Amino acid sequence: MNVPVQSERSGHLAGDGAASAENHQVVIIGSGISGIGAAIRLQQSGVRDFVMLERGQDVGGTWRDNRYPGAACDVPGLLYAYSFTRVPTWSASLPSAEEIFGYLRRCVADHGLEDHLHFGSEVTEARWSDEESRWHVVAGGRQYSSRFLIVATGLFSKPKVPDLPGLDSFAGATFHTTEWDLSYDVTGKKVALIGTGASAVQCVPHFAASAQSLDVYQRTPAWVLPRMERRIRPFEWALYQRRPRLRRLVRAVAFHVRESWALCFSGLLHRVVASGVAALARLHLRCRIADRNLRRRLTPSYRLGCKRVLLSNDYYPALRRGNVSLVTDSIARFTPDGVVTEDGVDRPADILVFGTGFTVDRPPIARCIAGRGGKRLSDVWNQGMTAHHNITVPGFPNMFMLLGPNTGTGHTSATLVLEAQLGYILDCLDQMRRHNLSDVDVLPQVQQKFSERLHSRMRRTVWLSGGCSSWYLDARTGRNTTLWPGSVRDYRSEVRSFRLAEYRVRGDGSGVSPASSDGAGHGAGAGRVR
Template identity: 35%
Template sequence: MTTAGVDNEIVIVGAGFSGIGAAIELRKAGFDDFLIVDDADGVGGTWHWNTYPGVAVDIPSFSYQFSFEQRTDWSRVYAPGRELKAYAESCVDKYELRSRIRFGTTVLAADFDEEGGRWVLRTADGAELTARFVISATGVLTRPKLPEIAGIEEFAGITMHTSRWDHRQDLRGKRVAIIGTGASAVQVIPEIAPEVEQLTVFQRTPIWCLPRPDMPLPAAARLALKVPGGRALTRLISQTYVELTFPLAAHYYTSLPTAAIGERAGLAHLRRQVKDPATRAALTPKYALGCKRPSFSNDYLATFNRSNVTLETDAIAEVTATGVRTASGVEHAADVLILATGFKVMESGNMPTYDLHGVGGRDLEKWWDENRLQAYEGVTVPGFPNYFSIIGPYGYNGASYFTLIENQTRHILRCLRHARTVGAARVEVSGEANDRFFREMLARRGGQVFWQDSCAVANSYYFDQHGDVPLRPSSTVESAWRSGHFDLDDYEFTHGERPAEVSRSR
């Protein structure tokens, strides 16, 4: 495998946990010629950008970390955002990655140079980077999604998205309107409600909110994590909990009772938390648990008991200079408008966040528009040699992102190691292998929750423009196994810079 004619053998786009995890495993495997680029000025991805009040991980910290770098000093079962940011920083320092990162570098486009068998990346500052291989680690929870509401640019007060929180703003005594009741809103609403004069929450679709088994970790618990076997047992319990609350519940909805048990727990939690029957009814989801990712909070629902908090379910007609007007003509005055409207996830322009052109100038976004979102094992797409994704279609099954990162990186390294062994400069998944995997994913989806009738009213970002849900319909154990055992014959390993002879080997 030659690296002649390129700046780096590998370029990783993204310095969040996906990029950090990929870089760590590359170094372990002896791939030292790599560069990480990111448009931010610091590492952490989601945890760099999202700093709103109350931001925290939504699964237990014991699962939301690398299996090879487990902390024993989390302050809580569900770590606050600042600790995840610090964890990212510590991983970068421990594995000596900081010198390999170029911040403030926004990739605008990546084009495959067939003559040279390399990728050429164009950046916002007009520079070019070349690499034999590209690993896309841009994530899906970094690009804010702004609502398409008439007049929103005319609002005369302060407007901010939860993922770009302006900490210079003091909300004390202010009239605040917040649009959205997804995962970010569930965390920020209980934090700001006690200090604002009035908080109006605009809800389109209620979210399933389950009790969160959260608590500060006492010194005794942290000590237990350091005892032989204690950390492994805690992680096993955590992983099992995570698996039961989403992957198994969502992907095996018709065959396992997990979701039904969760729905009963959610409704009981709602009854305990909310006093007013009308408000409780408005907060009750009309769709099955799992149609969209549920949230976990012990404070969110109870916040609607406060006299200064109003839940508004009437559709928004427009934003005015002084507030938000609903379809019924009522205007809610506001000094601050908070957009808790989530991120661009299953949308064009987000996977990846830059223009991508492969063999013959094939445009990935257009190809997906015409052929539906798909990628072999969630990692590679035919026609885009030497290009790998950490979070591609049908890669993520809903468990911890760290499990996904480790699985996908294992897949990528199998390809890179074999390419190095046979001296291949070009690695490309075959169209037949990709088609086979895509057919398998579609054939499995009948048992998922997403295809139940009630999901039609969920307004879930899981559904893409084609009506598909490109989440991997499998357990986490199966996903992990396949990442280390997929058939290498599904790839073509080509010697030289142009397609010539092909090596196939298991």
């Protein structure tokens, strides 16, 4: 994939007449599944003047970075693929990370997005100009100007590594799963894997098969269900191509099955439904682990769903291998040669692998974005991430978040939420075009009402009442700022249409009847649209 030719249009950043800036309709930050999806849908709606700023040297985001041994998706591939592009021919119902990465690269090629991509362009500043009604962005030493800003960085961009004594002294190799070196071979090595979350559970069987020894450091056991996966044969894909209705039917069945999983996490009956699923998970554990002591250490004490539910058929069998040890004592410190736990045992290691997840409640990009009055998004989110419909933030006009606050589902594909968000954004752009509006900014009281309603629903979920602490929760406030407290159907209903009445708008007023200004200093036409 070639680095694109830069746009010939130029302008100037406010306050810096000497520095030229590329002018565009839209700047997209990130080229993972949400950024690529946004670019495709913009094209399909007729918007072709956009640029995608990518800090890496390739597209793919999460699926470019997370290609550790065994990395794979845990939702059906038919739901994970975009509904508005060519259907990928996955080799299995739950595709591997390598396949998804390849699919995203093909989407870029199929839709001619190469010329919109700027690699090595990490955004260091994105500042709104109220005078110009434009965003000014600095990335990779270049400057950009745009009417709209789409933040497509997601929440899984900053790896989390525990701050424990002695880590800098360790003499062997050290990796976080999201920074795995594909050329590294663990054969014959003594591996210390810290964490037993989703990434770690996928790594364990692969490390166990070739490492001299594998110590798995578990802080809290996870609920693990069987991974219901099957190979997809070529004739099935050929049949789907000839019979699109059949593919849509299979996809609809997969959608409704996964939607039913939401009953485990929220709603009036979630305790009852989750108890039945927990019984299945306990049976899965009993069938795979005969040793009562090991089984006890692998049995969670919190309710199913409070932490992420994992899918695996080979994790438990891997823990039974003679070269694998499950360590449940807390880590006290690292040494040049290994890991010392609180019980004083020193375990040697050649490599440390951190499957410890990400810092999701304070995304790094928030420090780089300044809205009206120069206020940073990180300051606005100081007491927790929040956004109206999980997309727009008061004081940040013409800015849209994709797969940001409260967009995780816990039960199905993030792509379904993403597509609903993209429809909302396109509806916004269409209404702005028809009404000749320069910018829209969600009203604070509207956002506050949405947030209160969302967190009122959240109180009825297992994530706040299940007896655990998880990465779903904001470390400072204890609020769940990452997941949506309902089904995808619920979310689609929320964002079915863009309501101008919820926003303060500016423009010449064509086709609208603006109310009186909601505040001074925002230009002619500012106010709520009735």
